[in-house]
Amino acid sequence: MMPEVTIEIGGRSFQVACQPGEEPYLLSAAKMLDEEAAVLAAQVGRIPEARMLLMAGLMLADKTASLQGRLAKAEAELAELRGAPRPDAERIEVPVVPDAVIDTLAEIAARAEALADTLDPAQAS
Numbered sequence: 001m002m003p004e005v006t007i008e009i010g011g012r013s014f015q016v017a018c019q020p021g022e023e024p025y026l027l028s029a030a031k032m033l034d035e036e037a038a039v040l041a042a043q044v045g046r047i048p049e050a051r052m053l054l055m056a057g058l059m060l061a062d063k064t065a066s067l068q069g070r071l072a073k074a075e076a077e078l079a080e081l082r083g084a085p086r087p088d089a090e091r092i093e094v095p096v097v098p099d100a101v102i103d104t105l106a107e108i109a110a111r112a113e114a115l116a117d118t119l120d121p122a123q124a125s
Contacts, residue, residue, distance in 0.1 A: 005030075010037030010052045036060055 002017040007030035018026045036056035040047065047055070 007034075009034045009056070010041060010049075012049060032060060033057065 003020055003023060004015050004017050005023050005026050007014050007016055007027065009030060016026060016030075033053075033056050036059040037052055039059070040052060040055050
């Protein structure tokens with residue numbers, strides 16, 4: 001026996017049968033349809049059940065078609081990116097200061113400090 005689920009669309013209750021385990025999907029779909037029916041009710045007011053269901057279904061179909069178009073475009077862009085060759089690795093050169101230059105700079109700094117100490121012995125540490 002197929003389970004029956006009570007759904008509410010536009011303030012009206014409906015008994016709908018579904019396959020076992022499909023109840024959450026049915027309730028989710030009914031919620032989307034009910035949201036579209038609420039938009040219609042706010043814009044038009046109370047309308048006959050068949051017309052409300054038709055219009056709400058068409059509004060959902062329009063949204064679905066728009067999303068399918070966006071999805072197809074995104075999938076095409078993704079396929080293009082996946083098929084594109086990878087960019088060449090960028091070569092980055094890091095300058096290296098030779099040890100001899102570092103040693104020379106350290107020696108110059110030591111001489112400058114020594115010279116400064118001879119000029120002002122009170123400042124020597």
